[in-house]
Amino acid sequence: MLSSDIMRGYNDTLILSQLLERDSYGYEISHNIQQLSGGVYTMRETTLYAAFNRLEQLGYVTSYQGTKTFGRKRTYYTITDAGRQFYREKCEEWHVLQHVMQSFIKEEFI
Numbered sequence: 001m002l003s004s005d006i007m008r009g010y011n012d013t014l015i016l017s018q019l020l021e022r023d024s025y026g027y028e029i030s031h032n033i034q035q036l037s038g039g040v041y042t043m044r045e046t047t048l049y050a051a052f053n054r055l056e057q058l059g060y061v062t063s064y065q066g067t068k069t070f071g072r073k074r075t076y077y078t079i080t081d082a083g084r085q086f087y088r089e090k091c092e093e094w095h096v097l098q099h100v101m102q103s104f105i106k107e108e109f110i
Helices: 004-019 028-037 047-057 080-102
Strands: 059-068 071-081
Touching: 004 028, 004 047, 004 059, 004 071, 004 080, 028 071, 047 059, 047 071, 047 080, 071 080
Parallel strands: none
Antiparallel strands: 059 071
């Protein structure tokens, strides 16, 4: 498992990546993140919904009510143009971070 401290700065990026191709809802996004990480990272529900609120306040996503399932309406999220730009910026940041970290990793000590 990955530490939530390590992932905290990239939770928004993971969520936005799931919205690039189509709208989705919380459980589906959480499930996809867990699957795509090979089960190494599970985003807690509180973390996920706090991120949705933050992303919506920043204008990176919008939400709407979908159809009822099991008596409740699902909230779907859509990425905005600003969210796509933020996603690109975070991906560029990630590449820089990888480069910096690679400079400090000493393979002979791993």
